[in-house]
Amino acid sequence: MTIPAASQDPEETVYVVTPQLIGEVADALRDRDDARARTLIRPLEAPELADLLEALGPDARGDLIRLIRPDFDPELLPELDETVRDEVVAQLPPGELAAAVHELDSDDAVYVVGELEEGQRRAVLDELPAEDRIAVEQGLSYLEYTAGRLMQRELVALPAFWTVGNAIDHMRGESDLPEEFYDIFLVDPRNHPVGTLALSGLVRNRRGVRLSDIMDPDLTVVPVTMDQEELAFLFRQQDLTSAPVVDPDGRLIGVITIDDVVDVIDEEAEDDLMKLGGVNEDDLYRATMATMRARFTWLFVNLWTAVLASLVISQFEATIEKIVALAVLMPIVASMGGNAGTQTLTVAVRALATHELTPANALRIVWKEVLVGGFNGLLFAAIIGMIAWAWFSAPAIGGVIALAMVSNMLIAGFCGIAIPLGLDRIGIDPAVASTVLLTTVTDVIGFFLFLGLATWILI
Amino acid sequence: MTIPAASQDPEETVYVVTPQLIGEVADALRDRDDARARTLIRPLEAPELADLLEALGPDARGDLIRLIRPDFDPELLPELDETVRDEVVAQLPPGELAAAVHELDSDDAVYVVGELEEGQRRAVLDELPAEDRIAVEQGLSYLEYTAGRLMQRELVALPAFWTVGNAIDHMRGESDLPEEFYDIFLVDPRNHPVGTLALSGLVRNRRGVRLSDIMDPDLTVVPVTMDQEELAFLFRQQDLTSAPVVDPDGRLIGVITIDDVVDVIDEEAEDDLMKLGGVNEDDLYRATMATMRARFTWLFVNLWTAVLASLVISQFEATIEKIVALAVLMPIVASMGGNAGTQTLTVAVRALATHELTPANALRIVWKEVLVGGFNGLLFAAIIGMIAWAWFSAPAIGGVIALAMVSNMLIAGFCGIAIPLGLDRIGIDPAVASTVLLTTVTDVIGFFLFLGLATWILI
Numbered sequence: 001m002t003i004p005a006a007s008q009d010p011e012e013t014v015y016v017v018t019p020q021l022i023g024e025v026a027d028a029l030r031d032r033d034d035a036r037a038r039t040l041i042r043p044l045e046a047p048e049l050a051d052l053l054e055a056l057g058p059d060a061r062g063d064l065i066r067l068i069r070p071d072f073d074p075e076l077l078p079e080l081d082e083t084v085r086d087e088v089v090a091q092l093p094p095g096e097l098a099a100a101v102h103e104l105d106s107d108d109a110v111y112v113v114g115e116l117e118e119g120q121r122r123a124v125l126d127e128l129p130a131e132d133r134i135a136v137e138q139g140l141s142y143l144e145y146t147a148g149r150l151m152q153r154e155l156v157a158l159p160a161f162w163t164v165g166n167a168i169d170h171m172r173g174e175s176d177l178p179e180e181f182y183d184i185f186l187v188d189p190r191n192h193p194v195g196t197l198a199l200s201g202l203v204r205n206r207r208g209v210r211l212s213d214i215m216d217p218d219l220t221v222v223p224v225t226m227d228q229e230e231l232a233f234l235f236r237q238q239d240l241t242s243a244p245v246v247d248p249d250g251r252l253i254g255v256i257t258i259d260d261v262v263d264v265i266d267e268e269a270e271d272d273l274m275k276l277g278g279v280n281e282d283d284l285y286r287a288t289m290a291t292m293r294a295r296f297t298w299l300f301v302n303l304w305t306a307v308l309a310s311l312v313i314s315q316f317e318a319t320i321e322k323i324v325a326l327a328v329l330m331p332i333v334a335s336m337g338g339n340a341g342t343q344t345l346t347v348a349v350r351a352l353a354t355h356e357l358t359p360a361n362a363l364r365i366v367w368k369e370v371l372v373g374g375f376n377g378l379l380f381a382a383i384i385g386m387i388a389w390a391w392f393s394a395p396a397i398g399g400v401i402a403l404a405m406v407s408n409m410l411i412a413g414f415c416g417i418a419i420p421l422g423l424d425r426i427g428i429d430p431a432v433a434s435t436v437l438l439t440t441v442t443d444v445i446g447f448f449l450f451l452g453l454a455t456w457i458l459i
Numbered sequence: 460m461t462i463p464a465a466s467q468d469p470e471e472t473v474y475v476v477t478p479q480l481i482g483e484v485a486d487a488l489r490d491r492d493d494a495r496a497r498t499l500i501r502p503l504e505a506p507e508l509a510d511l512l513e514a515l516g517p518d519a520r521g522d523l524i525r526l527i528r529p530d531f532d533p534e535l536l537p538e539l540d541e542t543v544r545d546e547v548v549a550q551l552p553p554g555e556l557a558a559a560v561h562e563l564d565s566d567d568a569v570y571v572v573g574e575l576e577e578g579q580r581r582a583v584l585d586e587l588p589a590e591d592r593i594a595v596e597q598g599l600s601y602l603e604y605t606a607g608r609l610m611q612r613e614l615v616a617l618p619a620f621w622t623v624g625n626a627i628d629h630m631r632g633e634s635d636l637p638e639e640f641y642d643i644f645l646v647d648p649r650n651h652p653v654g655t656l657a658l659s660g661l662v663r664n665r666r667g668v669r670l671s672d673i674m675d676p677d678l679t680v681v682p683v684t685m686d687q688e689e690l691a692f693l694f695r696q697q698d699l700t701s702a703p704v705v706d707p708d709g710r711l712i713g714v715i716t717i718d719d720v721v722d723v724i725d726e727e728a729e730d731d732l733m734k735l736g737g738v739n740e741d742d743l744y745r746a747t748m749a750t751m752r753a754r755f756t757w758l759f760v761n762l763w764t765a766v767l768a769s770l771v772i773s774q775f776e777a778t779i780e781k782i783v784a785l786a787v788l789m790p791i792v793a794s795m796g797g798n799a800g801t802q803t804l805t806v807a808v809r810a811l812a813t814h815e816l817t818p819a820n821a822l823r824i825v826w827k828e829v830l831v832g833g834f835n836g837l838l839f840a841a842i843i844g845m846i847a848w849a850w851f852s853a854p855a856i857g858g859v860i861a862l863a864m865v866s867n868m869l870i871a872g873f874c875g876i877a878i879p880l881g882l883d884r885i886g887i888d889p890a891v892a893s894t895v896l897l898t899t900v901t902d903v904i905g906f907f908l909f910l911g912l913a914t915w916i917l918i
Contacts, residue, residue: 018819019817019818019819022817022819022820023819045697047696047697047698048696051696051815054815055815055817055819055820056820057820057823167662168662171662171663172662172663172664172665174663177659177663178659179659180657180659180660180700181659182641182658182659182700198639199641199658199659199661199662200630200636200637200638200639200640200641200658201639202658202662203626203627203630203631203658203661203662204630204631204633204636205631206631235721236721236725237506237507237510238504238506239506239718241639241641241700241717241718258700258717258718258721259698259700259717261721262694262695262717262720262721262724265721265724265725265728266695266724266728269725269728269729269732270728270809272732273728273731273732273735273805273809274805274806274809276732276735276736276805277735277801277802277804277805277806278798278801278802278805279802279805279806283806284806284810284815284816284824288827288830288831288834289834291827291831292830292831292834292835295799295802295831295835296835296838298798298802299795299798299799299802299835299839302794302795302798303791303795303839303842303843305794306790306791306794306795307791307846309790309791309794310787310788310790310791313786313787313790314784314787317783317784317786317787320779320783320786321780321783324776324779324780324786325773325776327772327776327779327783327786327789328769328772328773328776329769330786331765331768331769331772331790331793331902331906332762332765332766332768332769334790335761335764335765335768335898335902336758336761336762336765339737339757339758339761340754340758342736342737343736343737343738343754343757343758345736346732346733346735346736346737346738347733347736347738347742347743350729350732350733351743356510356513356514356743357743358478358481358514359478360477360478360481360482360514361481361514361515361516364516365743368747368750371747371751372747372750372751372754375747375751376751376754376755376758379755380758380759380762383762384762387766439794443790443794447790
């Protein structure tokens with residue numbers, strides 16, 4: 001929403017791309033009423049147009065892409081969801097795509113080209129002016145998910161010995177400045193950063209003041225190879241708005257700004273959420289078949305977990321035949337273990353991601369989780385023990401399920417934290433593999449304990 | 460990490476609060492070696508000290524708070540996790556706490572005071588200078604989680620008819636400017652914002668240029684009552700770095716900067732993750748008993764879900780007695796339904812939070828999820844049907860489990876999206892209640908379908 005100054009209405013909603021607008025655009029496209037569709041989308045800026053494209057169905061989306069192609073806004077590309085961007089990009093010939101990339105900031109250009117498929121990437125690079133091509137190729141030479149990929153090459157670096165007046169005069173004369181920037185970097189003659197100066201520091205000082213006297217010499221320097229997770233941690237912890245990026249020789253080669261990091265923070269938390277839910281990535285806009293294939297793998301792994309649990313149960317067929325109440329009650333033990341373990345697991349996975357769970361406090365937290373699991377296990381053992389006793393008028397069944405419950409919840413608490421810690425230690429992403437391992441443990445042990453104790457005590 | 464310019468080492472890690480440091484500080488505190496502890500923590504800035512406090516055990520934490528109290532850094536307060544901040548605040552008398560709050564920016568001051576308990580809040584407010592007290596009380600008069608609570612009152616607003624020279628001279632003379640700021644707001648005589656000007660725009664223009672000629676008149680104005688989720692959406696969508704906050708009469712009363720919004724974005728994604736995992740909030744630093752109590756509620760609700768599923772099973776005791784293989788296989792149907800539903804649910808909850816799932820595309824997405832569930836259901840029905848057939852040498856059992864599987868996965872796909880959509884429609888947070896509702900459905904229907912079909916077909 002960019003409210004024109006004349007019509008400021010604080011009650012107006014922030015969501016410009018309303019269901020109503022989406023419906024109207026879809027109708028206009030279906031009726032081939034291009035003029036009406038154009039009128040409807042005219043007020044939209046790139047991020048809003050991106051939302052609209054994402055919200056439309058596949059057919060309407062294709063029509064809209066065709067409609068906007070003649071005066072294509074390059075800023076649309078970095079705003080789009082991956083799946084939808086692929087559709088847009090597929091409709092643009094390499095020449096038009098290269099022209100769009102040329103208009104983007106260097107970080108966005110690297111991002112958009114980096115997401116293209118091999119052949120298309122080559123074709124677009126060939127169409128780019130030499131200067132752009134070299135810049136994009138250099139950007140792509142850094143590993144994905146590192147500072148090198150996220151950084152912007154456009155920055156303002158000035159000699160530290162300059163004065164405020166020098167700086168302001170220079171910037172007034174310079175046409176090649178980044179469109180917006182928050183900080184100025186001060187460098188020594190070898191182009192090593194020696195300090196930063198927020199623009200607000202520049203404008204509040206007199207012209208004669210030396211930059212080196214008002215700069216902040218406590219630099220937070222980012223090596224070009226830094227992983228984006230570390231970067232996000234750094235920005236959050238230090239409340240940074242931008243940070244200089246240096247090459248292995250310590251020379252200033254780029255800048256990372258907070259808006260790039262917002263995207264990383266966003267992605268990371270979403271990543272953990274999706275992985276814990278058993279989905280590779282947010283597949284809202286994916287086609288049905290692609291979604292189905294992506295989810296199949298996870299379900300397939302889980303099938304074998306479930307079959308394993310069934311194998312455990314089948315060891316006790318004779319017992320179940322004698323006391324069928326066991327079949328009725330057994331899912332309770334497994335399910336409570338699974339739920340208790342998932343609680344611990346969720347906290348642990350997030351704490352690992354935010355670097356709050358470290359070797360320094362791991363032992364203490366494991367111990368705490370075992371205690372929590374054990375205490376809650378005791379409570380639920382008492383509750384379910386009494387329910388089972390009353391239900392089947394058999395105190396012994398109540399005792400067996402109580403024993404199984406407290407043990408399984410204790411083990412669930414321990415595994416809920418030990419599994420992600422262990423996976424993290426051996427370099428496997430705990431968000432991906434923890435849930436299935438945990439469920440296997442709580443199901444297998446839950447069924448085994450309950451049916452095993454029943455066989456031992458009741459038969 | 461603030462690498463001094465002299466010792467820049469790009470390979471140095473960003474994690475200053477290493478396990479080693481935490482261990483050394485804990486040892487020094489245990490040995491009552493205050494001098495050593497002081498030396499160890501001297502290089503730490505507020506965010507790092509906050510991390511250290513959070514990482515220590517309760518005893519060491521108490522000792523460290525005692526140690527830092529004499530020269531307490533107010534910036535520590537907004538950096539701390541809630542649980543740990545409560546411990547710190549409990550050790551500070553109201554006078555010292557008020558002195559610390561006085562040093563903070565207005566948004567941090569409102570936040571810290573707002574998090575205090577009623578009695579303590581009153582005591583601190585009484586100790587604050589009148590001007591601060593009024594500002595904090597006014598901040599607290601806005602609803603929690605709205606722009607009013609997040610905004611900072613310190614801002615730079617200038618008359619739109621001024622020139623670049625006027626602005627720079629004014630800022631050079633003004634001592635009461637915010638410490639750092641990115642944008643200048645231009646206002647009309649009634650203090651209504653009419654445009655913004657990034658500082659980079661100010662420094663690149665000549666002194667004689669009128670601010671109204673270079674300002675950006677497309678203002679994104681935030682009403683003081685705007686919910687922080689909408690705010691986060693707005694900042695992300697428009698790539699804003701700051702936005703003016705206006706009162707109901709449209710007058711400029713504050714500014715929200717991107718660093719406040721980063722915290723909101725962070726919290727939100729974490730909130731959804733935690734709620735889906737069945738935890739109220741990140742309770743890593745909570746005491747064992749408090750954690751236990753907080754998790755008990757969720758487990759208690761789930762217990763009744765599990766008991767309900769058991770009630771369904773108990774309706775088929777006679778069938779299970781005859782064919783005990785059913786007891787062996789039945790958890791597979793329920794578990795696969797639960798996993799497939801959770802995949803859909805995770806995507807849906809996240810898409811609702813980011814406003815990507817709206818009434819405009821809901822029907823299409825529901826249909827897609829039913830298809831995905833149905834197709835995958837068919838595949839897994841075939842696989843599990845053959846497994847069961849081979850395992851128990853009974854094609855009929857294979858047929859029954861296949862039928863139950865495809866039906867339950869189809870229902871799981873539908874419920875995985877319909878439940879969060881429905882909850883959202885009636886104003887209940889889908890992240891909190893969706894999982895338990897979904898599991899109830901997939902368990903109850905899974906057991907009912909499998910055992911019911913078996914009774915009907917096999918008996």
